[in-house]
Amino acid sequence: MVDCIFQNAIVVTMADSLGCGVIQDGAVAVKGNCIISVGETAEILKKYSAHRYIDGRGKLLMPGLIDAHAHTGVSIFRGYAQDTENWMSSRVFPLKGALDVKARQAGSMVMLCEAIKAGTTTMVDSNEEMLFFAGNHVKIGIRAQLSHTVHALPLEKAEIEDGTLYPLDEKVEQESLENCRKLIEQYHRSNYGRITCGLCPLGLDRVSADTLRVMGELSEKQGLLMHLHLACGNREVRQMQMRYGKRSIPFLDEMGLINERLMAIHLSVATEEELQLLAKKGAAMVLCSGSEAIVDGNIPPAAEFSHYSSRLAIGSDQTSGGNTSNLFYEMKVGAVLNKCKAKNAAVFPAWRMLRLATIDGARAIGMEREIGSLERGKKADIIMLNMEEMHLIPLVWEPVSNLIPNLVYAANGSEVELSMIDGKIVMENRRILTVDESEVIRNASEQGRKLLERAGGKLLEKNPEICKQKKENKL
Template identity: 30%
Template sequence: MEDVDLLLHPGWVVPMEPAGAVFEDHSVAVRDGALVALLPRPEAERHYRPARVRELPGQALMPGLVNAHTHAAMALLRGYADDLPLMTWLTEHIWPAEQAHVSEAFVRDGTELAVVEMLRGGVTCFNDMYYFPETVAEVASHAGMRVTVGMIVLDFPTVYADGPDGYLERGRALHADWRDHPLVDTVLAPHAPYTVGEASLERVRILADDLDRRVHIHLHETAGEVADSVREHGDRPLARLDALGLLGPRLLAVHMTQLTGDERARLAESGAHVVHCPEANLKLASGLCPVTDLLARGVNVALGTDGAASNNDLNLFGELRSAALVAKAESGDAGALPAWQALHLATLGGARALGRDHEIGSLLPGKAADMIAVDLSGPEAQPLHNVVSQLAYATGRSQVTDVWIAGRPVLADRLPQTLDMPALLERVRRWRDTISA
């Protein structure tokens, strides 16, 4: 027999590769943080001698979800300024609140709150764009969570840096400090074309080329953004990025609610990735990303929650359900973005957008053991005619019972294993009182 660290016996395994596969009465073997095998339970019990065994009756084991666009620390601003259009929300409420309160301590506690929320919702990897990304990396790595942190760039000074030179210098240091960490990756993260001008975007492209990094940017989020770009620069934001050489396989274009047919074709031709944030777009009345058409053209689409200040949660199961329903309504086709494809956006789609699909996004031997167990035994999941449909359309994040990242249990029976949740919630209450004062 072969020794392994862990043998899991779920009711079903949904590995995401091969597409559409659901394995009943199968087991997953884990050793040294990686998947060793997915095979029928009797064979697993004959072949492997595990140090630990976990029985998961009535549960589906699947890859951890990938949240491809967050501002994690903004969890501390959840509910702070609701029911407002994007630019009013940003310029009159969020940016002033950030100027008054954002600090390394704010980011540490806000990110820890977000990490707990995401783990309890089955998210095992997130892509973050916010101030003090060094702190985000520290919190996530301490929690045992996978993260891609953004080397943020803005043209104006903030508490984090005094201008483009400062942001880029801190970005280089961030990349150098974390480049070899097994859980932490980095991207360039210019905020948007309306906050980062051509000169700075050109510098972003040069640094992205130099470090072989992806570029994570808000783009075509609202009709107003596009109209302002045409009026001020004579062209639409996507065309401006294309002219700068930023449109390509390393680009993560977030939101993309305003796209012409030619722009959709150019996205497909370029190999750029689109990160769809359906609930934030709906809440801010920003528009609808044409996901069905983009997928039909071969564009890789990932899912993001955006920040909890604009969503107001970090619930990727809710997001994938919303994405599927919005796609059907937007296209007039009930078959658009079916259950399997919605799950793909939240797993392999996100992993591919981040360039991490060689290690996460599916349960294949050799990949990291980033897995979640979802309880399908309760009345809200019955009768169970179709496991994939149940996961996409009827699963709530409260059904996530256990989470493993690189084979390490970070959530067990809904309880975080690497963070002190009661102490965190006490600090969050103090932040609420400070921000509301």
């Protein structure tokens, strides 16, 4: 007897070593927090009986999506920091200066709700003040890898002229490092292993070499991934050259910190040789297409990196950038932008993007033995989509199938009707069962309004064009 059998569904297992593994009339049996069996419906029903049967006619089952890089703690900034040439200093810094714990908590929860409703079941989340809202991840039931960001740059000193060396503050750095340790002690491998922790030095230009060594030792000792914004822009390159006389990636290599535990985020200005070095030493890359395109007009070198390594994942980053935590959006935007960049429509085909959001993403974050595909013994992280939506019709199988292209290029996340994480149904009939969605919306709306009240003067000072745009009905 198993707990649950999903039956009569299209099952996309992602267990195929090269493709997606589709069973047209499939079933999945779940017991506890694990998948017991995957196969044809008739086969599964012959072997098992269940306490609950979920009919999948007209539905599709697939592994939950994996968001390999997010900052939920600043998602209260949604819609406030786009369409400007200097989004960080002119928009984010004034908002961040007005950010408080309540706003972080409220924004984080609304982003987690949005992610689950769009099919995400695992989120890699790095934030300042993570200790204050890590409980959101526990409460909502998502699988998460949490990091407290470590840096040495006080907010009031972050906005300096380009060409001036960042004034790193040891007190700020040690405080954030201590909070990083506390987070690991409290949450790593908690909630039956559903919540784990990683390390996140914010950027090589904002952390001292001594603290990087400490974090490297901690990574090696405890087997923790190091999530690092790396080679993100020319400003970072100039800071590294002024401080160390080296570019970011060669500097990191000399410190011995390029290895299979490194998650390199963005890599926007990495050279071909640097990409090869990262791949050769086993590092992974995370592509955040929506965020990079909107705030920097940039397309990171994911296609180039994939020539040398399969350790590539996708992430939503932060909603002050990409404006959403929806991986269906990230799959489509990532494919489209890279096709345009390469002037080659064959770059990043649909099946490849789906793998980045599932099994390849799991491999990149070192969790491929637990999640990323529907296979016996893996965690029961499963989403069910309604395939009888207008934008997914028609569905054909021969002589070629349009299933996977439609999932990547036509689906938008609203098709996800049910989400099971670690064997527990977290969302059903598009309603999250673990939190009150109405309360989440009310709280985030209130905190977003209060944040703007606190930051409004500074925002207008930094962005005088806002008044003109408002007068012209452009806002």
